[in-house]
Amino acid sequence: MSERFCYRCGISESEGGPLIEGLCQVCYRKENPVLLIESEISTELCQNCGSYRKRGVWVDPSSYELEELIFEVADSALIEAMEDSLSGVVREYEVVPAEEIEGIESLPVGRAVIAFQPVDWHIEYFPAIITYEVRVKARTHELQMELHNERKHVTVYVRQTVCPRCQKFLGGYFEAILQVRAEDRPLTEEERKVIGKLVEEKVDEIMRKDRMGFIQDTIEKEEGLDFYMGSTSSARKLAQAIKERFGGTISEAYELVGVDRQTSREVYRTSVSVRIPKFQKGDIVADKRGNVYEVKKVDGKGLRIKNLSTHREEHRDWKTVKREGIEIVEHERSEAMVTSITPKEVQLMDMETYETYELEKPGISLREGEIYSMIEVNGKRYFLSKKE
Numbered sequence: 408m409s410e411r412f413c414y415r416c417g418i419s420e421s422e423g424g425p426l427i428e429g430l431c432q433v434c435y436r437k438e439n440p441v442l443l444i445e446s447e448i449s450t451e452l453c454q455n456c457g458s459y460r461k462r463g464v465w466v467d468p469s470s471y472e473l474e475e476l477i478f479e480v481a482d483s484a485l486i487e488a489m490e491d492s493l494s495g496v497v498r499e500y501e502v503v504p505a506e507e508i509e510g511i512e513s514l515p516v517g518r519a520v521i522a523f524q525p526v527d528w529h530i531e532y533f534p535a536i537i538t539y540e541v542r543v544k545a546r547t548h549e550l551q552m553e554l555h556n557e558r559k560h561v562t563v564y565v566r567q568t569v570c571p572r573c574q575k576f577l578g579g580y581f582e583a584i585l586q587v588r589a590e591d592r593p594l595t596e597e598e599r600k601v602i603g604k605l606v607e608e609k610v611d612e613i614m615r616k617d618r619m620g621f622i623q624d625t626i627e628k629e630e631g632l633d634f635y636m637g638s639t640s641s642a643r644k645l646a647q648a649i650k651e652r653f654g655g656t657i658s659e660a661y662e663l664v665g666v667d668r669q670t671s672r673e674v675y676r677t678s679v680s681v682r683i684p685k686f687q688k689g690d691i692v693a694d695k696r697g698n699v700y701e702v703k704k705v706d707g708k709g710l711r712i713k714n715l716s717t718h719r720e721e722h723r724d725w726k727t728v729k730r731e732g733i734e735i736v737e738h739e740r741s742e743a744m745v746t747s748i749t750p751k752e753v754q755l756m757d758m759e760t761y762e763t764y765e766l767e768k769p770g771i772s773l774r775e776g777e778i779y780s781m782i783e784v785n786g787k788r789y790f791l792s793k794k795e
């Protein structure tokens with residue numbers, strides 16, 4: 408059998424082989440490099456929100472600390488460029504820490520490991536410039552005795568831009584209005600505070616998944632609050648969160664605001680309204696049978712109320728509130744002192760008019776001399792609470 412020689416450098420197969428596609432081991436690796444990355448690549452980050460493009464999609468960074476952020480953006484662009492530039496023979500790759508790649512001496516055919524580390528950088532101003540040393544080891548042929556072992560310097564330029572979301576945000580864009588109202592009354596200061604805080608927390612959560620979920624503007628109105636939202640789904644989620652906290656109803660309306668010049672499709676703006684119940688802690692309410700209650704707590708599930716005849720606390724879900732016809736009732740407040748107690752009755756004296764009157768003994772323990780807040784509904788008086 409005659410000896411074969413490398414067609415590129417002329418070395419004999421017995422010295423430089425086995426030959427692969429007519430090439431010696433060294434020439435095969437040289438002729439078939441795996442790392443084809445450009446030596447300079449460019450990427451962008453949003454100067455307003457720190458987001459950057461990953462495979463064409465704008466994503467939020469994991470760090471907002473400027474130095475970490477710049478490296479995160481540059482690393483990501485570098486990995487993407489490496490991925491795209493690996494020769495087609497590499498079917499699988501893994502990024503490993505720079506100190507680990509040295510020790511890797513064997514790989515299955517079609518597999519690569521890559522490592523990179525910054526070796527020089529200027530990140531005090533934009534464009535930030537980071538030069539990396541990139542290393543790749545790979546096996547692309549089964550006759551290969553040694554792995555491809557390539558290294559290259561790649562410089563990444565990180566420039567500033569404004570992402571499409573922030574362009575919209577900064578341009579005053581909004582897609583939906585979330586209106587928060589209360590039934591039959593304006594929102595109270597306390598409710599405005601609680602809703603403001605709830606909305607803030609919820610938006611933070613929503614923005615992690617929906618980058619358009621921002622609040623463009625908040626308008627304080629006499630009757631309630633209007634939130635101008637970047638996305639309709641965000642407005643809906645907030646309405647749901649408010650309803651869960653306070654109860655109430657949600658409704659939606661659409662308004663034609665114009666026609667998109669590019670798609671000539673009609674553009675609608677959604678108004679999502681959440682109307683929280685009129686009831687508030689401290690309200691005096693009565694059901695249709697005439698039972699009188701003090702509202703102790705209002706939430707998404709219903710009302711916690713104290714029956715002023717039995718002085719027991721009860722719970723009504725919102726359906727039952729409706730069915731029992733529970734409504735706020737007119738009442739008068741007064742204060743009275745317990746002047747005497749008999750087995751069935753209590754005598755009281757009104758603290759303002761000194762008028763005395765008797766009531767059936769209530770379901771609470773009383774002592775002579777104590778002063779109580781009293782409520783009068785439809786001519787009937789009830790003990791509300793002891794004056795401290």
Ligand SMILES: [Zn+2]
Pocket residue numbers: 413414415416417418423430431432433434435
């Ligand atoms: Zn050769």
Ligand SMILES: [Zn+2]
Pocket residue numbers: 453454455456457458569570571572573574
């Ligand atoms: Zn942005």
